[in-house]
Amino acid sequence: MRGFGDLESVVMDRVWDRAGAPVTVRDLLDEISRDRPIAYTTVMTTMDNLYKKGWLSRVRDGKAYRYTATASRAEYSAGLMREALDTGGDTEAVLSHFVAQMDGAESHALREVLRRRTDRRPG
Amino acid sequence: MTAALLWFGYAAAVAWFAPPVLVRLTRSGVDARLGLLAWLVAVATAVCAAILAVQALASSAAAGWSALAEVICQSVAGHACAPAVYQSALVDTGLSAAAVATGLALVLVAARCAGGVRRGRNGSRAHAAAARLVGRRLSSGAVGTRRAGEVRAAGEVGAVVLDSPRPAAYCVVGRPATIVLTSGTIALLGPGQLRAVIAHERAHLAGRHNTLILLTRALSQSVPGVPLFRGAAERVAVLAEMCADDRAARVSGRPALVTALLAMATGAAVPEEALGTAASAVAARVDRLLTVQRRITMVRYQMGLAAVIAVLVAVPGWLALVAG
Numbered sequence: 501m502r503g504f505g506d507l508e509s510v511v512m513d514r515v516w517d518r519a520g521a522p523v524t525v526r527d528l529l530d531e532i533s534r535d536r537p538i539a540y541t542t543v544m545t546t547m548d549n550l551y552k553k554g555w556l557s558r559v560r561d562g563k564a565y566r567y568t569a570t571a572s573r574a575e576y577s578a579g580l581m582r583e584a585l586d587t588g589g590d591t592e593a594v595l596s597h598f599v600a601q602m603d604g605a606e607s608h609a610l611r612e613v614l615r616r617r618t619d620r621r622p623g
Numbered sequence: 624m625t626a627a628l629l630w631f632g633y634a635a636a637v638a639w640f641a642p643p644v645l646v647r648l649t650r651s652g653v654d655a656r657l658g659l660l661a662w663l664v665a666v667a668t669a670v671c672a673a674i675l676a677v678q679a680l681a682s683s684a685a686a687g688w689s690a691l692a693e694v695i696c697q698s699v700a701g702h703a704c705a706p707a708v709y710q711s712a713l714v715d716t717g718l719s720a721a722a723v724a725t726g727l728a729l730v731l732v733a734a735r736c737a738g739g740v741r742r743g744r745n746g747s748r749a750h751a752a753a754a755r756l757v758g759r760r761l762s763s764g765a766v767g768t769r770r771a772g773e774v775r776a777a778g779e780v781g782a783v784v785l786d787s788p789r790p791a792a793y794c795v796v797g798r799p800a801t802i803v804l805t806s807g808t809i810a811l812l813g814p815g816q817l818r819a820v821i822a823h824e825r826a827h828l829a830g831r832h833n834t835l836i837l838l839t840r841a842l843s844q845s846v847p848g849v850p851l852f853r854g855a856a857e858r859v860a861v862l863a864e865m866c867a868d869d870r871a872a873r874v875s876g877r878p879a880l881v882t883a884l885l886a887m888a889t890g891a892a893v894p895e896e897a898l899g900t901a902a903s904a905v906a907a908r909v910d911r912l913l914t915v916q917r918r919i920t921m922v923r924y925q926m927g928l929a930a931v932i933a934v935l936v937a938v939p940g941w942l943a944l945v946a947g
Contacts, residue, residue, distance in 0.1 A: 512756050555756065560850050577785045581805070583750060585791055592739075593746035594837045596827040596863070597886045598792035607889045620927040 507546050511557060516573045522559070522566035624683045624718070626946035628677030633942055637669040637935065642854040644931060649858060652908075653924040655865035655891060659835075661928045661935075662862070666855045668838065668935050672942075677725045679946065684722035687715035732845050739841030744796070747833065751797025758783025758803060782821060784809060790887050794824040796833045811892055816883035819875035826870035832863035881912050 514528055525544045532538050547567055550556045558565040571579075584595055602610065645665060649658035761782040782802040790807045794800060802824045804817075810818065827833060836859060843849075843856035852900050886893040 509756050513759075571806050573757055574786060576753065578789055580750065580754055580757060580803075581787045581789060581791065582787060584793060584803070585789065592742045593750040593795060594833045594840075595747075595750070595793040595795050596824065596833055596836070596867075598823055599884050600887050610889055612886065 507542070508550055508555075511543070511550060512569070512573075513545050515556065515567065515569050519598065520568060520572075522568050524561075524564045524566055624680075627676050627679035627683060629942050629946050630672045630679055634669045634672035634676060634941060637665055637672070638849050638851040641665045641669075641931070641935070642658065646854060646858065648927045649862060649923060651924075652862065652865040653921055654928065655862045655869060657925060657928045657932075659859060659862040659866060661932050662839075662859055663835070664932050664935050666842065666849060668905070668939050670842075672939055674729065677722070677729050680718070680725055681722040683909050684715070684718040687718055721918040734876060735845035735891055736841045739844055742839055743782065743837040743841065747795050748797040748839075751795045751799075751801040754783055754795070754801050754803045758785045760784070761804065772852050782824075790890055792820045792887065792914065794833070800828045802828075806886065811886050811890070812883055815875060815879040815880075816886065819871050819880040819883045820887070822874040822878070823867045823871035826867035827863065829870075830863065830866055833865065836860050864908065868912060872912060877912055884908065884912075 787805040789806040794802045839856045843852040881894045
């Protein structure tokens with residue numbers, strides 16, 4: 501069985517799939533329980549955690565809350581990419597990149613060498 | 624007092640004289656693992672020697688305190704004070720002041736270092752957690768279904784895909800550690816190249832490279848201006864890349880890794896048969912992977928590095944015996 505953190509991911513996936521339409525705990529419970537048995541309180545706790553962490557916002561509607569994502573998946577992706585790729589940002593996360601991005605001149609020089617090497621090859 | 628000077632002397636010698644030697648021996652990345660070890664041993668012995676120096680200074684100052692108290696007592700009691708007694712009081716006071724000052728400096732550096740490590744770790748964990756929420760799980764189709772074992776392994780580490788056209792691939796420690804690829808990377812690379820990238824990132828995580836980079840970076844930021852720490856922060860990161868390259872090359876083959884490097888660095892797809900070299904950091908890694916090291920060169924570098932490590936360990940060992 502997947503851990504608790506993965507349930508947060510499942511919940512966010514489903515919230516984002518609704519493209520901004522608000523969702524209740526009951527709505528998500530119905531969807532998720534089609535894939536696996538899950539308790540109402542588990543979904544409720546997960547959504548409450550995501551609200552506290554700032555991923556979801558909510559408005560009271562009668563007895564229940566209606567949840568929406570605070571930003572779209574694309575907006576969060578863009579934010580993470582900024583954090584990962586822009587050097588000198590305020591993040592202190594240690595990321596081991598596969599390769600550093602090259603600037604225009606470096607990239608051009610490398611491509612030139614590559615082109616020459618491939619051209620020289622017979623056939 | 625002598626012990627303190629010896630330890631300070633050793634720490635300073637390693638901090639200023641080891642970097643040029645280590646840079647020379649590790650620049651080309653022949654035996655990157657041994658090179659990485661040599662840098663870490665140099666940093667560790669320098670830090671330990673500095674701590675021992677402060678400790679030795681403090682204990683010799685503490686030994687002098689009783690003498691100092693006696694001198695003051697005698698002075699107050701009105702005994703005649705010979706110049707020798709004044710001198711002794713001066714030395715003891717100076718020693719105590721030095722012990723307090725270096726002790727405080729050490730505590731300050733340790734606190735700054737710990738703060739840097741904590742911020743880096745928290746930042747990494749937050750990034751990993753966010754990436755796991757925002758990213759989609761890497762589908763096994765992207766890396767080819769031919770070798771299911773590797774795909775399963777990639778899933779275990781937790782490779783996620785972020786929607787972004789910019790090619791990027793990195794790993795970040797957290798609970799759990801996460802490998803992040805962009806959709807641009809998936810589009811750019813073939814299955815073999817993608818496997819090479821994942822193998823490279825997995826090697827980082829297995830070798831705890833992010834932790835080593837975090838520690839050396841925090842140390843270099845806490846004690847600026849020390850060549851050893853500045854060099855270690857820079858070179859450990861590069862050598863970690865080379866270690867990961869070696870492992871990835873063993874897992875997925877050199878052509879896949881080299882062409883993946885080129886494609887990711889230039890942002891343009893590179894077929895596996897196109898190989899080249901150029902003068903840049905990436906090209907140095909590429910060149911190294913392409914160059915079959917002559918066995919004699921390998922052995923020469925290994926012996927050089929082993930000698931450096933032996934000196935770095937033997938000298939403080941000898942100092943410990945002499946200084947007690």
